[in-house]
Amino acid sequence: MSSATAGSSDSGSVPxxxxxxxxxxxxxxxxxxxxxxxxxxxxxxxxxxxEEGVVLYDHVDPDALDAVVAGRPDSDVDVSLSVAGYDVTVGPDSAVARQTQS
Structure with a gap:
């Protein structure tokens, strides 16, 4: 799958x-x-x-996101957005996604 690292509050549950x-x-x-x-x-x-009907481009311009965040490990840039039921924060070195709470 991907190089994602998942976090969970209790074992055996969905991250x-x-x-x-x-x-x-x-x-x-x-x-x-x-x-x-x-x-x-x-x-x-x-x-x-x-499978999920998720198209990133429907929520943000990927090239613009890359331009704002990429290559800035020394900066304090964080971009937050909502993408099809997920809250996402993109920082200088990682992207963190969390399912939106209903």
Whole structure:
């Protein structure tokens, strides 16, 4: 699947958050967002549209997100957005996705 790291409040449950590191040898920030959401959804990133109906471009311009966040490990840039039922924060080195609470 992806290089996501999941966090959960109790063992055996669906992860509450997924973190994917970006930059360096990792994916671009926009791809890290896709990988984190796919990890929470339990699908491969390539299957996110078909299985979950999630298209990142419907929520944010991936190129603009990459331009704001990528290559700025020394900065204090955090971008927060909602993507199809997921709250996502993209920082200088990782994307963290969390399912929106109903």
């Amino acid at each position: 509450e958050t997924a973190r994917v590191r970006h930059g360096g040898d990792g994916p671009a920030p926009s791809l890290a967002v896709v990988e984190a959401i796919a990890d929470l959804a339990g699908v491969e990133p390539a299957d996110l549209l078909e």
